[in-house]
Amino acid sequence: MPAEPLLTVTRAGLYVPDGDFHIDPTRIVPRAVITHGHADHARAGHGAVLATAETLAIMEARMGPRFAASRQALRYGERAALGGVSLRLLSAGHVLGSAQAVIEKGGVRAIVTGDFKRRADPAAAPFELVEADHLVTEATFGLPVFRHPPAEGEVAKLLQSLRLFPARPHLVGAYSLGKAQRLILLLRAAGYDLPIYCHDAVLKIVDVYRRFGYDFGSLRSLAGATPEAFAGAVAIGPPERLAPALDGRTAPPVTVFASGWLGLRARARRSNVMLPLVISDHADWDELTRTIDEVAPARLWVMHGAEAALVHHARLRGIEAGPLPPAIDAAVP
Amino acid sequence: MNAFAELAERLADGPEREATIRRLRDYLATTPDPERGFALALLAGAVRPPALAPARLRDLLTARVDPVLLGLSEDYVGDLAETVALLWPGPSTAEAATGGPPGPAEIVAGLAECGAGDLPELLAGWLDRADPVTRRVLLRLAGGRTRRRALVPARLVRAALARFGGVSETRIEELWHGLSPPYAGLFAWLEGEAGPPRSNFAAPYRPVMEPLPLEAAPSAALDPALFAAEWQWDGLGVQLVVHGGDARLYDRAGDDISAAFPDLLAAADGAGTLDGELTIRTDGVIGPRDALRRRLGRKTVTARTVAELPATIRAYDLLFDGDEDLRPLPFRDRRARLEDWLARHGGADGRLTLSPLLAFADRGALDRLRQAPPAGTRGLVCKRLDSTYEPGHSPAWLCWRRARRRIDAVLMYARRGQGALSTVHADLTVGVWRDGALVPIGAVPVAPDAADLDAIDGFVRENVIARFGPVREVVHEGDRGLVLELAFDGVERAARRRAGLQLRGASVVGIRPGRRPDEAARLAALEDLLTS
Numbered sequence: 009m010p011a012e013p014l015l016t017v018t019r020a021g022l023y024v025p026d027g028d029f030h031i032d033p034t035r036i037v038p039r040a041v042i043t044h045g046h047a048d049h050a051r052a053g054h055g056a057v058l059a060t061a062e063t064l065a066i067m068e069a070r071m072g073p074r075f076a077a078s079r080q081a082l083r084y085g086e087r088a089a090l091g092g093v094s095l096r097l098l099s100a101g102h103v104l105g106s107a108q109a110v111i112e113k114g115g116v117r118a119i120v121t122g123d124f125k126r127r128a129d130p131a132a133a134p135f136e137l138v139e140a141d142h143l144v145t146e147a148t149f150g151l152p153v154f155r156h157p158p159a160e161g162e163v164a165k166l167l168q169s170l171r172l173f174p175a176r177p178h179l180v181g182a183y184s185l186g187k188a189q190r191l192i193l194l195l196r197a198a199g200y201d202l203p204i205y206c207h208d209a210v211l212k213i214v215d216v217y218r219r220f221g222y223d224f225g226s227l228r229s230l231a232g233a234t235p236e237a238f239a240g241a242v243a244i245g246p247p248e249r250l251a252p253a254l255d256g257r258t259a260p261p262v263t264v265f266a267s268g269w270l271g272l273r274a275r276a277r278r279s280n281v282m283l284p285l286v287i288s289d290h291a292d293w294d295e296l297t298r299t300i301d302e303v304a305p306a307r308l309w310v311m312h313g314a315e316a317a318l319v320h321h322a323r324l325r326g327i328e329a330g331p332l333p334p335a336i337d338a339a340v341p
Numbered sequence: 342m343n344a345f346a347e348l349a350e351r352l353a354d355g356p357e358r359e360a361t362i363r364r365l366r367d368y369l370a371t372t373p374d375p376e377r378g379f380a381l382a383l384l385a386g387a388v389r390p391p392a393l394a395p396a397r398l399r400d401l402l403t404a405r406v407d408p409v410l411l412g413l414s415e416d417y418v419g420d421l422a423e424t425v426a427l428l429w430p431g432p433s434t435a436e437a438a439t440g441g442p443p444g445p446a447e448i449v450a451g452l453a454e455c456g457a458g459d460l461p462e463l464l465a466g467w468l469d470r471a472d473p474v475t476r477r478v479l480l481r482l483a484g485g486r487t488r489r490r491a492l493v494p495a496r497l498v499r500a501a502l503a504r505f506g507g508v509s510e511t512r513i514e515e516l517w518h519g520l521s522p523p524y525a526g527l528f529a530w531l532e533g534e535a536g537p538p539r540s541n542f543a544a545p546y547r548p549v550m551e552p553l554p555l556e557a558a559p560s561a562a563l564d565p566a567l568f569a570a571e572w573q574w575d576g577l578g579v580q581l582v583v584h585g586g587d588a589r590l591y592d593r594a595g596d597d598i599s600a601a602f603p604d605l606l607a608a609a610d611g612a613g614t615l616d617g618e619l620t621i622r623t624d625g626v627i628g629p630r631d632a633l634r635r636r637l638g639r640k641t642v643t644a645r646t647v648a649e650l651p652a653t654i655r656a657y658d659l660l661f662d663g664d665e666d667l668r669p670l671p672f673r674d675r676r677a678r679l680e681d682w683l684a685r686h687g688g689a690d691g692r693l694t695l696s697p698l699l700a701f702a703d704r705g706a707l708d709r710l711r712q713a714p715p716a717g718t719r720g721l722v723c724k725r726l727d728s729t730y731e732p733g734h735s736p737a738w739l740c741w742r743r744a745r746r747r748i749d750a751v752l753m754y755a756r757r758g759q760g761a762l763s764t765v766h767a768d769l770t771v772g773v774w775r776d777g778a779l780v781p782i783g784a785v786p787v788a789p790d791a792a793d794l795d796a797i798d799g800f801v802r803e804n805v806i807a808r809f810g811p812v813r814e815v816v817h818e819g820d821r822g823l824v825l826e827l828a829f830d831g832v833e834r835a836a837r838r839r840a841g842l843q844l845r846g847a848s849v850v851g852i853r854p855g856r857r858p859d860e861a862a863r864l865a866a867l868e869d870l871l872t873s
Contacts, residue, residue, distance in 0.1 A: 152414055153428055161342055172367055173363070272423070278764065284354070317410055320407075
């Protein structure tokens with residue numbers, strides 16, 4: 009490792025001094041690389057934004073055309089020279105357009121995974137793996153109790169429920185960016201070809217996916233649907249907005265929620281849904297540890313979630329590991 | 342996907358009765374014998390595995406998992422059995438399991454033959470072949486803090502059977518306790534291929550009638566012309582059945598507890614089925630519930646225990662007199678038959694006595710009675726004189742308990758709750774003041790509807806001063822700490838507790854905002870309430 013690290017941390021988040029840009033900053037900055045379009049990573053108001061064309065399209069759909077002063081699109085694998093460093097975006101497998109940021113200078117390579125997963129997703133490009141000297145990984149599910157089951161098996165539970173309760177609408181709570189589109193495509197892959205009702209927040213993002221060539225079959229707007237249409241139908245949307253959308257118009261719904269957290273029994277029970285589906289767009293423990301082992305970094309920073317177990321895992325393998333270091337400008341309030 | 346484990350997990354979620362019944366019925370219709378019968382036995386708690394101590398369970402995992410990762414995981418999950426299910430190094434899907442996960446028949450056979458000492462090895466072998474959902478169900482059956490007898494309320498299982506076969510629930514309930522897994526005769530009958538199965542028992546359990554709280558029918562006309570009143574005894578509801586040369590004692594759920602109470606089986610010398618309340622009574626005085634607990638749950642009982650802790654029944658209803666079914670008769674007539682039956686068959690040793698009816702003029706008189714119930718009772722039960730005997734909780738019988746008492750106590754220790762509450766600190770040890778120091782008066786659960794659950798949890802997390810395994814000690818001084826309001830039914834002596842007493846039916850109602858710990862209750866105030 010060179011004396012001068014490629015990555016540091018400021019109060020706005022991960023920062024590349026030699027390129028003078030932040031990655032997924034939590035505050036407004038002059039230059040930002042955005043890994044993907046979820047709100048905790050992509051904010052409006054930055055000066056220059058660099059991201060995949062898909063992520064830029066998602067940001068525009070959610071925040072309007074003036075979300076940044078200027079923008080630059082980068083294809084997966086394409087290189088951009090930023091200041092003194094070279095930047096590539098590699099697919100992270102998380103949602104449409106999600107990317108890992110690969111920063112190189114003088115033969116040293118650092119990777120910021122952003123949010124990622126390793127398993128197949130019909131609504132996202134597959135994860136790409138490269139080795140690196142310095143890895144910054146997410147750790148949303150960074151405990152060995154989180155091992156997600158195959159998504160296909162979880163969707164089979166939804167289809168079984170539709171057979172068991174044919175007269176009841178199935179309200180599937182899912183994030184409107186990524187999880188909803190993945191669920192729709194998983195249902196289609198399992199042979200479910202009836203119209204699927206979507207909350208408008210989902211349809212807005214579906215439009216972006218469609219522009220990049222995804223086919224979801226017949227989708228309908230939840231807002232315009234009649235009560236009769238809902239007997240036995242699937243409706244997908246943000247969980248808190250689904251129930252009111254149907255309020256009083258149908259037979260009692262079967263409530264479904266798709267999230268990696270539901271692998272924990274207590275979480276599933278507190279969620280109060282009838283059918284919890286353990287489907288996550290984040291790497292589980294096995295994927296996280298496998299990624300650390302395969303990237304084989306000399307240094308590991310762990311962010312976004314439960315750090316201690318992953319740090320322990322990496323240290324056992326001789327990796328210099330820890331949570332994100334404190335911000336270099338933190339002393340000034 | 343393991344259909345049985347998946348079903349058990351869904352049913353454990355299901356607050357919705359209709360969905361539960363439909364899932365069960367669907368499983369019964371699509372699963373062959375004998376799997377479905379053994380599955381039913383496991384779900385309804387008809388199989389009693391030996392209990393696996395949490396320490397043994399942890400040993401199993403410690404031998405297989407990095408201790409640091411185990412510690413971090415258990416701390417995060419908050420429940421040992423759940424941690425084991427998730428962390429066990431087994432297959433991630435049922436399809437990936439070598440030989441497939443153990444099915445109901447294998448589980449029942451294994452548990453039936455296994456002693457407590459063999460259980461860890463048996464369980465470990467199963468867990469190695471099980472996906473996480475199956476592992477969770479296995480652990481609920483055999484170990485961990487969440488171990489429960491039945492995975493699904495037995496009445497829902499019976500309702501599903503009734504729906505499956507198109508017969509009445511009462512019919513299923515009467516048969517159920519006399520049948521054994523895998524219930525081949527029951528299924529043959531429900532599928533129309535044979536006549537009704539024969540019960541194993543000559544003296545069968547009959548589903549019991551139980552009161553609803555008065556709040557369920559607040560405007561009931563509690564008039565002596567319409568209602569009879571008697572004490573609600575503070576013991577264990579039982580049914581004594583003497584029939585066909587056999588005598589059996591069942592608890593209210595229909596579980597056979599004859600083995601623990603041989604002295605009661607001989608108490609009656611005539612045939613009949615009667616409901617009553619079991620209490621331990623020495624020298625005519627009802628003993629503390631502690632005495633009752635010492636006799637319950639035993640497979641055998643010594644003559645000495647019987648002599649030291651004699652059991653008695655306060656009888657309050659007669660369902661059968663010999664072969665004659667009295668349940669269609671109104672309470673008034675059943676009561677007369679009960680008195681007559683006891684006079685003829687009740688024996689003279691005082692083990693089987695009548696629960697007396699109470700004379701009252703009006704509702705106000707009842708209210709005064711229930712506010713000052715004698716030792717060994719919890720309040721009143723008022724029964725409509727014209728009520729026939731209908732199994733289940735009926736509005737024709739109303740219990741009117743002494744009002745719950747309230748005190749302020751100081752939070753001292755906390756641990757996480759169980760089940761849905763395992764992510765928050767909902768199991769709280771509280772104390773009251775004696776000679777300027779706090780004395781713990783026991784662990785009290787937070788009422789499920791308490792609004793302050795998250796606030797209490799937040800206080801615990803921010804005010805830990807010591808850790809003892811899963812237990813957190815929080816700050817509790819005269820001027821710093823959290824004051825909680827408790828509701829409880831009563832106070833009883835408990836010689837082995839530091840406070841010398843314990844609360845009955847206590848729960849945390851919520852936080853007392855603005856109260857300093859030194860304003861909380863004194864122990865002397867609770868001692869004044871001791872009833873026995």
